[in-house]
Amino acid sequence: MSVGSNGTKRIAALLRYSKLESSVCRSCLVRRNYASAAAPTDASPSGSSPFIATPEPPSASTSADLKSIYTINAGVVLSRPPQITRDLTPFEKAYYFYQRRLNERLALPFTRYFYFKRGTPADEDWKRKYKHRQTASRDIGKYSAYSKEAWNDELLVGAVESEPEHQIEMLIRDSEAPIATSQEGAKKEKDDTLRPHPRSTEADNTGDQRSLSRLLQRTLYLLVQSNEGYWKFPSSPVEGRESLRIAAERTLSQTAGVNMNTWMVGHHPIGHHVYNFRKPRHDTTQNNQLLGEKIFFMKGRIMAGQADLMANKQDLGDFKWLVKEEIEQYVLPQYFSMIKNMLPER
Structure with a gap:
């Protein structure tokens, strides 16, 4: 066979x-x-x-398949930096108060004539006020470093002397006290002392989230509301051969208006967000299949001005200046999970 x-x-x-x-x-x-x-x-x-x-050799239908792509968008994280220092913690209040009383003890070897000439109005005013407050410092309470209880200079728990508001009030009250003359001892009418501005503003009291004068010790971020009702950072697709920085500047002017003095920080994005459509969309202009959007965020700072949506080209409904915790309450959970690490805590 x-x-x-x-x-x-x-x-x-x-x-x-x-x-x-x-x-x-x-x-x-x-x-x-x-x-x-x-x-x-x-x-x-x-x-x-x-x-x-x-x-098998490739068929003719393979080359005619749609190309799956993402739309590249440029976003802007526009922020207003803190305007004042943050509030002190209880430990910091006690520490600074102790340092002032320690300085009071270290100043014992110096006589008051080292600071004031004998017989001058300043010397007379010193002697008069010293009897009342029993200390050279005006903001640490009644403490005498020459008394038998000079050792008792520690701050007790809950003492009001460590509160900045109380210290400011004591300093103002001391400066508004009448000043005695050296010859006649007559008292001069007290002068109106300029008081420091409060740390909370009218926008904080009224809850105006569109004002830049709120939460002065925190960083505020600009959020806009789309025509679908979603809150987000300003963003738009990159056009032509634009760079991300140029596209971000154009996006900011087209969404929040030109009545703001802004500064774009750097040329590289600080983060990105990927949004996938539920169903791919067909782009008839370039014969592509759009899977979603990829948004690259650029960092910006506002120096002056205010956002204005009257002439925006994206049909935006509203805007807000919010801190990090407030942003989480307005945006979608997936969106916040992608942007939260870009936002500092303060």
């Missing part, structure tokens, strides 16, 4: 397969058959192995 060329090659392949069985475990052989080997066919062409799948 004669065997053809195709039959000889098939027998040789089967012999090689049986030799592999002795050195390779059965599970690996099964995985390899499913992974890389093709099912043998009797109609295999001459000169080709029945265990190797012959690649």
Whole structure:
């Protein structure tokens, strides 16, 4: 019985397969058959192995398939930096108060004539006020470093002397006290002392979230409301060969108006957000399949002015200046999870 060329090659392949069985475990052989080997066919062409799948030439429909892409957007994280220092912690209040009383003790070797000339109005005023407040300092309460209780200079828990508001009030009351003259001892009418501005503004009291004068010790960020009702940072697609910085500047002028003096920090984004559509959208202009949007955020600072949506080109409804905790209450959870690390705590 004669065997053809195709039959000889098939027998040789089967012999090689049986030799592999002795050195390779059965599970690996099964995985390899499913992974890389093709099912043998009797109609295999001459000169080709029945265990190797012959690649088919690409069809004409493959080249005509839609290209899946993302729209690249430029976003702007526009912020107003803190305008005043933050509130002190209870530990910091107690520490600074202790340092002032320590300075009072260290100043004991110096006589008051080192600071005031004898017999001058300033010297007379010093002696009069010293009897009343029993200390050289005006903001640390009644403490005498020369008395028998000079050692008792520690701050008690809950003492009002450590509160900045109380210290300011004591300083103002001391400066508004009448000043005695050196000759007649007559008292001069007290002068009106300029008081420091409060740390809270009218916008804080009324809850105006569109004002830049609120929460002066925190960083505020500009959020805009889209026509669908979602809150987000200003953003728009990159046009042509624009860089991210140029696109961000154009986005800011088209959304929040030009009545702001702003400064873009750097040329590189500080973060990004990927938004996937529920269903891919077909772009008829470039024959592409849009999977979603990728927004790259640029950092900006506002120096003066205010946002104005009257002439915006994105049909925006409203804007707010919010801190980090307030942003979480307005934006979607997925959006906040992507931007929260870009925003400092203060």
